[in-house]
Amino acid sequence: MTIHILTDSAIDMPHSIVEQLGITVMPIVVTIDSDQFEDGVTILPKQMFDGMRNGLVYKTSQVPLERFKETFEALAKAGDEAVYIAFSSELSGTYASSRMMLEMVQEEYPSFACDIIDTKCASLGFGLVVHQAALWVREGLSRAEITSRTELLAKQMEHVFTVDDLEYLYRGGRVSKSSAVIGGLLNIKPVLDVEDGKLIPIDKVRGRKKSIIRLADLLGERANLEDKEQLIGIAHGDDEEALESLKQMIQERFGLNNFITSSIGCAIGAHSGPGTLALFFRNKSYK
Numbered sequence: 269m270t271i272h273i274l275t276d277s278a279i280d281m282p283h284s285i286v287e288q289l290g291i292t293v294m295p296i297v298v299t300i301d302s303d304q305f306e307d308g309v310t311i312l313p314k315q316m317f318d319g320m321r322n323g324l325v326y327k328t329s330q331v332p333l334e335r336f337k338e339t340f341e342a343l344a345k346a347g348d349e350a351v352y353i354a355f356s357s358e359l360s361g362t363y364a365s366s367r368m369m370l371e372m373v374q375e376e377y378p379s380f381a382c383d384i385i386d387t388k389c390a391s392l393g394f395g396l397v398v399h400q401a402a403l404w405v406r407e408g409l410s411r412a413e414i415t416s417r418t419e420l421l422a423k424q425m426e427h428v429f430t431v432d433d434l435e436y437l438y439r440g441g442r443v444s445k446s447s448a449v450i451g452g453l454l455n456i457k458p459v460l461d462v463e464d465g466k467l468i469p470i471d472k473v474r475g476r477k478k479s480i481i482r483l484a485d486l487l488g489e490r491a492n493l494e495d496k497e498q499l500i501g502i503a504h505g506d507d508e509e510a511l512e513s514l515k516q517m518i519q520e521r522f523g524l525n526n527f528i529t530s531s532i533g534c535a536i537g538a539h540s541g542p543g544t545l546a547l548f549f550r551n552k553s554y555k
Contacts, residue, residue, distance in 0.1 A: 269348060269349060270346075271348070271411050271414065272290075273290075273351055274294065275291060275292070276295070276331050276535075277293055277535055278362075279392070279533075280391045280392045281399060282529075290402070291398060294331045294336070295335075296328055296355075296360070296362070297328065297330070297332065298327070298538060299328070299329065307533055308534065314506060317537060320538075320541060328360075328538050330361045331362050333365055336369035336370070337372065337373060340370055344377035344379075344380035345377070350381075350382040351418065352370075352385070353398050353401055354384060356387060356388045356394070357386045358466045359466075363384070363386045381411060383411060383412075383415040385415060385419055385422065388465030390427060390465075391533075391536045392530055392532075393426070393548035394425075396425060397418060400418070400421055421550070424550050424551050425549075426487075426490050426547075427461065428460070428461055428470075429540070429544060429545060430460070430480070430483060430546075431457070431460075431505075431543060432457070432541065432544065433542070456472050456473070456474060457475065457476060459486075483514060484517045484521060486547070488521065488522060491522075491551065492552045498549065499549075500526060500547070500548070501548035502545075502548070503548070505531070505542045505543050505545070510545045515529065532546065
């Protein structure tokens, strides 16, 4: 009996790793005007970020119900098991939809064993949780063990990020219009956290360089720096120069060299905008 790791496109994980580990990724829907696209399939981050710079406004919606139904039914018919690892329920309705469709499929296939986890995580922090779960499958852990460990790991994942333009957070209702205007005039860069699945502003600094330094500072404060093999995630919104700057800073300051880096996908980037820079790592409680 095979255990499948299922997730959605908000993981922002490089496609090469997804394919290597056999992770099933269901795309979140991205809408521009009346046109709908599948995140990472029919629309790519670079295309969207270029459009945003030109004034286009993208919206996102959850994985379609039919996609969940088809995926669960196929596994149920094959007699396989699954763990669906979901994007934060505080940021998307995908988790709730997956539970509803699983219940429907299990009415027809009552023996289908599938656990659903609300990670309360986002972007590559979410991706690191999914990545580790897939590795546990390869190690031969049971579905129950994978679910239990994944739930704990999700609680230990730190998310800190900064954005280059407050306008996109204003559009998403995260800051006021006056804050966005004043922040733009004064070159204010907010630093935000994800707590219990929600975006929480934790600091404001002036200038891009200081915002990158602040991200590195937070890793120094929250991570177990004695663990030199720990995996660090860095994701960017079409700003590879900023990503490399943060990566080099972490290497030089803390001697950490184990990274997964990626572009922020459309599901997240539509709300944070081009120039977003995000850092993900396990906190000191991880053992």
